[in-house]
Amino acid sequence: MTMMVPVDDAQKLSLKRPIADGDTVIVYERHDSMRAVTVSPGSDLQNRFGVFQHSDWVGKPFGSKVFSSKGGFVFLLAPTPQLWTLVLSHRTQILYLPDISFVVSCLEIVPGCVVLESGTGSGSLSTSLARAVAPSGHLFTFDFHEQRASSARADFERNGLTSLITVTVRDIQGEGFPKEHEGSVDAVFLDLPQPWLAIPSASRCLKPDAVLCSFSPCIEQVQRTCETLRSSFTDIRTFEVLVRSYEIKEHCFAKSVSEEDGSPVGPPPQKRKQSTLPANKSEKTESNFSVMAKPCNTARGHTGYLTFARLTVLSN
Amino acid sequence: MEEEKLTGSEETSAAKANGLSEVNRAVAWDGCSVLLDINDGDRLVFSRLSPSASIKIGNKKCSLRPLVGCPFGSLFTVETGPSGPHLSRSAPSSTGNCVEEISKDEGQSVNEIRDNRSLIDNNTAQSLSSEDIEAMRSEGATGDEIVKALIDNSSTFEKKTVFSQEKYKLKKQKKYAPKVLLRRPSMRSICETYFKKHPQRTGFMRVDTLSMLLSMANVGPYSDALVLDKLGGLVVGSVAERVGGTGYICSTYFGTVPYQIDIVRMFNLSSDVCARILQAPFSDLSPLQNAPSECAMSDPSDVRPGSPETAQPDPSNELLQDGDSLLDSRDNGDDTLTGQKPVKPGRKAPPEIVKSWKDNGFTSLIIAAPEMDVESLIMDLLPLLAYSAPFAIYHQYLQPLATCMHKLQASKMAIGMQISEPWLREYQVLPSRTHPHMQMNAFGGYILSGIRISNSNTGGVIEDKAA
Numbered sequence: 001m002t003m004m005v006p007v008d009d010a011q012k013l014s015l016k017r018p019i020a021d022g023d024t025v026i027v028y029e030r031h032d033s034m035r036a037v038t039v040s041p042g043s044d045l046q047n048r049f050g051v052f053q054h055s056d057w058v059g060k061p062f063g064s065k066v067f068s069s070k071g072g073f074v075f076l077l078a079p080t081p082q083l084w085t086l087v088l089s090h091r092t093q094i095l096y097l098p099d100i101s102f103v104v105s106c107l108e109i110v111p112g113c114v115v116l117e118s119g120t121g122s123g124s125l126s127t128s129l130a131r132a133v134a135p136s137g138h139l140f141t142f143d144f145h146e147q148r149a150s151s152a153r154a155d156f157e158r159n160g161l162t163s164l165i166t167v168t169v170r171d172i173q174g175e176g177f178p179k180e181h182e183g184s185v186d187a188v189f190l191d192l193p194q195p196w197l198a199i200p201s202a203s204r205c206l207k208p209d210a211v212l213c214s215f216s217p218c219i220e221q222v223q224r225t226c227e228t229l230r231s232s233f234t235d236i237r238t239f240e241v242l243v244r245s246y247e248i249k250e251h252c253f254a255k256s257v258s259e260e261d262g263s264p265v266g267p268p269p270q271k272r273k274q275s276t277l278p279a280n281k282s283e284k285t286e287s288n289f290s291v292m293a294k295p296c297n298t299a300r301g302h303t304g305y306l307t308f309a310r311l312t313v314l315s316n
Numbered sequence: 317m318e319e320e321k322l323t324g325s326e327e328t329s330a331a332k333a334n335g336l337s338e339v340n341r342a343v344a345w346d347g348c349s350v351l352l353d354i355n356d357g358d359r360l361v362f363s364r365l366s367p368s369a370s371i372k373i374g375n376k377k378c379s380l381r382p383l384v385g386c387p388f389g390s391l392f393t394v395e396t397g398p399s400g401p402h403l404s405r406s407a408p409s410s411t412g413n414c415v416e417e418i419s420k421d422e423g424q425s426v427n428e429i430r431d432n433r434s435l436i437d438n439n440t441a442q443s444l445s446s447e448d449i450e451a452m453r454s455e456g457a458t459g460d461e462i463v464k465a466l467i468d469n470s471s472t473f474e475k476k477t478v479f480s481q482e483k484y485k486l487k488k489q490k491k492y493a494p495k496v497l498l499r500r501p502s503m504r505s506i507c508e509t510y511f512k513k514h515p516q517r518t519g520f521m522r523v524d525t526l527s528m529l530l531s532m533a534n535v536g537p538y539s540d541a542l543v544l545d546k547l548g549g550l551v552v553g554s555v556a557e558r559v560g561g562t563g564y565i566c567s568t569y570f571g572t573v574p575y576q577i578d579i580v581r582m583f584n585l586s587s588d589v590c591a592r593i594l595q596a597p598f599s600d601l602s603p604l605q606n607a608p609s610e611c612a613m614s615d616p617s618d619v620r621p622g623s624p625e626t627a628q629p630d631p632s633n634e635l636l637q638d639g640d641s642l643l644d645s646r647d648n649g650d651d652t653l654t655g656q657k658p659v660k661p662g663r664k665a666p667p668e669i670v671k672s673w674k675d676n677g678f679t680s681l682i683i684a685a686p687e688m689d690v691e692s693l694i695m696d697l698l699p700l701l702a703y704s705a706p707f708a709i710y711h712q713y714l715q716p717l718a719t720c721m722h723k724l725q726a727s728k729m730a731i732g733m734q735i736s737e738p739w740l741r742e743y744q745v746l747p748s749r750t751h752p753h754m755q756m757n758a759f760g761g762y763i764l765s766g767i768r769i770s771n772s773n774t775g776g777v778i779e780d781k782a783a
């Protein structure tokens with residue numbers, strides 16, 4: 001059905017795989033306004049652009065532009081873990097793309113890996129972890145909050161991820177990971193208030209040289225975590241990752257035809273134009289037109305510190 | 317691994333490949349690619365565990381054979397034996413962890429105030445001479461014993477702060493008891509190593525940037541990933557590692573000579589995964605018969621002197637240190653586990669696969685070509701993507717990406733676009749000494765990401781291939 005993480009060839013995104021009833025699509029209204037919608041016969045979507053009938057969507061390729069009754073439009077995108085992170089409902093603070101992508105890389109997760117995660121939270125990272133281990137690996141994720149675990153489970157089911165993710169209600173700080181995982185795990189991710197309490201259990205679950213990651217907003221937590229890691233782990237490194245975004249703007253200035261004299265008319269007050277200069281000046285439009293870039297004024301200042309460590313390999 | 321949780325269809329070659337890679341991943345095998353970390357990152361060498369492989373440490377040349385069969389993450393020291401210097405497996409070091417240990421051993425409190433006001437740096441503190449040390453060595457003293465002797469014979473050691481003592485001990489250990497750590501090559505270690513030692517070879521690609529490219533382009537199972545990699549194969553290898561044994565990675569190129577992707581061989585990818593890495597010239601992929609853009613796109617850099625454009629791997633471009641442990645381009649010892657002939661990554665894409673790419677569209681596009689004209693690259697390559705497929709372009713300069721983004725917006729070929737500059741900072745976390753690292757890398761490149769869309773207003777199913 002849904003293809004957020006394809007587990008066979010038929011589920012992958014393709015020009016030949018049109019939108020079908022029951023699919024989850026990501027409705028893109030604007031760059032900062034998107035939502036997940038399950039296509040269902042007879043339903044419609046209502047937003048500022050009008051009313052959209054789901055039946056109009058069926059049979060079109062993902063990535064299509066679709067219209068409302070009053071001529072407004074949206075785009076229907078195929079669901080991906082990135083888009084899911086942007087549209088999911090926040091039951092807790094979530095991880096975003098820069099942290100998620102760095103975690104997946106530094107945990108060295110490849111298809112087939114077995115990964116443990118606690119806490120599940122809103123399932124943002126979990127969804128990306130599922131993609132990283134698919135199709136033959138597995139993510140075991142734990143949360144001590146029963147309702148949040150339920151909501152996460154429901155999301156994973158809706159997104160077709162149940163063959164990849166198992167959600168369990170468990171207090172990892174208090175009880176550690178279940179014994180059945182000991183010695184069999186390729187990576188552990190901790191997002192807990194007191195991760196040091198979970199480290200002894202994590203060290204029993206991880207295979208030698210496998211990587212653990214702990215995410216903590218506060219430096220005091222990081223210090224205590226690193227102290228605890230030193231007895232069984234090596235290669236302990238702590239990072240911060242952030243992203244700076246840029247915005248662009250056209251800069252058009254008109255040059256009069258008298259440019260041949262070598263005396264161009266000075267630039268008129270800047271106007272924002274969608275298109276370039278009129279056709280009779282098309283020869284000169286490229287040179288009279290530039291795009292400027294500048295960093296955005298707002299940015300995320302801090303999410304958390306990421307501490308990675310490898311389980312020490314003993315020589316026996 | 318919980319076999320019973322897998323559904324039937326997943327027991328494909330992917331699972332088999334991963335079953336093999338489960339074994340591969342833990343223990344170094346004959347002929348595998350390794351990353352040798354000497355003295356905690358001071359020196360990093362890629363090597364292949366072939367019968368003749370060796371490494372020179374200080375002035376001692378040691379065979380790498382003892383590494384075969386050892387788990388990745390094993391530590392070795394140089395020992396002198398009857399047949400000369402050799403690498404010997406040693407216990408994990410506790411240095412770096414042990415401020416508390418030092419203070420316990422010597423009965424000092426970490427809070428005792430000590431400083432360096434009376435320490436004079438005039439080279440008279442050490443009473444052992446280099447001849448004394450050589451004599452100890454020829455009598456068979458281990459490196460650690462020499463270090464202890466140096467500490468015992470230093471008149472200023474006791475006066476140093478605990479942290480200073482630790483630093484002194486580590487410095488002496490690096491010289492007299494060097495350690496070799498056997499690291500498993502992976503996207504992370506390969507990218508970090510090149511970035512640290514030879515960044516120009518990989519276009520200054522930093523590990524967080526590469527990680528973001530993979531996520532933004534939604535690289536995963538069953539991906540048909542289109543990659544333009546002019547970073548020696550770092551991107552192709554990373555994509556292949558993430559896709560696993562499903563899907564395809566199409567490494568494309570303009571002109572007639574494929575770009576060199578030797579770095580892929582360092583990843584220890586299984587045969588199944590290597591079989592998925594294919595090369596195809598843009599002229600084969602383009603839907604237009606006489607793709608006029610191809611001529612315009614014959615990038616001058618393709619024939620620029622000095623640019624590594626031959627199909628033959630060029631050993632001098634490999635990451636090698638001090639002329640030893642060359643990553644042997646002639647070596648055919650990969651994948652001895654299956655007993656099959658190893659599949660070399662980057663074989664020419666067969667016509668039926670090219671056709672399927674044209675029919676289905678690629679599901680991801682990554683461009684990492686810092687010296688090429690991104691604007692024309694994206695105009696050529698974006699139409700090869702399926703609609704709703706994401707793309708991510710890496711570049712060292714902001715302006716070309718800004719122009720590109722603007723053009724894509726104006727032509728309505730893509731939405732959700734963003735220009736990002738990743739930022740990465742590492743911290744030292746030690747008791748009473750927690751702070752960001754003193755040295756920091758300033759720049760990891762820019763990424764332009766977005767999603768291809770269909771701007772057809774007809775609302776029909778038939779896609780507009782000529783877009």
